[in-house]
Amino acid sequence: MPEHLILLAPSANRVYAADAPRLAEAELRAMATGFELPDADVSATQVAGVDYLALRTSDVLTESALRVLSDLSATHAIFRREDDLLAPVPAQRRAPYPSDLVTIQKYQGKTNEQWTRLLLNVTAAATRAPGRLLDGTLKVLDPLCGRGTTLNIALSLGLDVTGIDLDSKDFQAYSAFIKTWMRQHRLKHTADESNLRTNGRARGKQLRVEVASSKDAHKDGDTQRVTYLSTDTTDIDGLLKPRTVDVIVTDTPYGVQHGSHGDRLARSPLELLGRALPQWQRLLRTGGAIGLSYNRHVAPRDELAALLSDNGLTPVDGPADEFRHRVDASIDRDLVVARKDA
Template identity: 60%
Template sequence: MSPSHNRVYAADAARLMGAELDCVARALLPDGVGDVTPVQVAGVDYLGFETAAPLTGDRLRAVSVLSGIQALYQREGDLLRPVALERPDRFGSDLVTIPKYQGKTNEQFTRTLLTVTAMAGAWPERYLDGTMTVLDPMCGRGTTLSTALTLGLDATGIDLDGKDFEAYQAFLTTYLRRHRIKHRATTGAVRRQGKTLGRRYDVELAADKADYKAGRLQHLTYLNLDTTRLEGLLPAAQTNVIVADTPYGVQHGSHGDRLDRSPVDLLDRALPGWLRALRTGGTIGLAINRHVAPRDDVAELLTRHGLTVVESGGYGGLRHRVDASIDRDVVVARKG
């Protein structure tokens, strides 16, 4: 497993990665996995698991997508035989790790949230081949957006905070230029019925110059506006996955307009607009602070909005402590 720079998160890393592996296996490994347990070999910690068939092809690609995987070995007696990973990543990890700021969500957890949410939907294989579309309607400074780009996915982000919008726009534009990644970036206003509601930042890009020339592009859009006022602004039923790191009710986790709203009340107001964009068979994954958004309350809210909460397997094992004020959990639900 990759070491985590967050000490508290690292303490739960093996358990959380085991839950993530269970979610991936249920979706993409027909025979599943068995006996997922931490093991130690020569003083080094690993996560061990059993499979009914060798990890090759699509099975290997499924395991390679795990957020915390550093290297994979097949155990042969007392020896470990390296197995080359087949990651879907199209950009380096620095696209996600370079931005540093107070309150940034752990990058490994962001990828975990996106992965387990994608696995609960009707098209988990799209997470591996780059054809999945992602919406983060509370995207802040864009950790989810950059994670989606890294995986080769199209992404849309929404946030009301103008400073976050400007920070992400400046970072991504600079990153693409410095790495000489072929792209086209535009900015403009978001209007509805002649009224300006906010700003937008659109990027077309490709990790490979040949792909860019051939029109095989990734697309990113960041809308700087109120996430509760999306009617008519997003294409209907075009999104495969929605993920959101909801307000935690503490200063470093939420800011601006969000501080004046209960997280559950805010979700209740925002969900209709989000769900209009979600395809039938699509999923929504919410990271919550159980101190201010109890899991049962969030699950009941999602059910009331016509979704089916996923509780089985690894989806019930993603709770962990961030600090004394944040008891974080993940709630995933499916549309239709």
């Protein structure tokens, strides 16, 4: 039975690093199911005292299967075991932009980048067309995007992405960052800020970015689009077209305060989701999925699942607590994924 070993990248977050191997194993199981890897057997293992994630399959891995392994949130390198030796396997990543797009921003309350990538991967794997994640056609929405970790993750994968957040300081911080970053990397781009209005009603502000990873990509029309709407995520009717999004991924309010987020993050996530989910659900294509990161201290899992079900979404079952991990004394983090089947 062919066996591949995945060497996990070190996490800059000390607390997250302790749980990273277990979370990566759960992520690979979800990806193996969603992408239908042949008879995949996933387990943690050690070679010469070094921790790896092992994947055993009934057949040789296809190129698309190698793409799945390459795109795991914590993959650092891939090897094929040959008796007592490990043969390096070239990673098959779609990574058109420099990695500092994701890592350079530092601020209080920033969500760990590996966790954000994991949430996107697991949610995409639950859709009816998970291959969109690999070919760059997946349309992503983060309706509580803050300073844009999800936006940058999606852009780094060559995906079009939309973010929504009411906090004007976060909007301005992200706008300043992405414009500066694109100029510093001398990327062909446009970035336009404007007032957001519908039927004469002021709705906030918007940032629309179109960028190409190279001059050749720009000539070929191979560009990515980032849209940031600075508006109330519970009042977005008329701002985005229905059934145009493949995945919705976001951090729900954790019930703690981080800098400028104050009032928004102190609100109950269940109260917020109760008002927002009907609008978010309408944006999802049939077969699309939503993935929510949440704090179990303030949002019981069964109540979240009930809210998703009440809004026409089918929670995706998985082993209990497989993604649960401690962030700090006030945050016991987990995720829940649901699909729009009709």
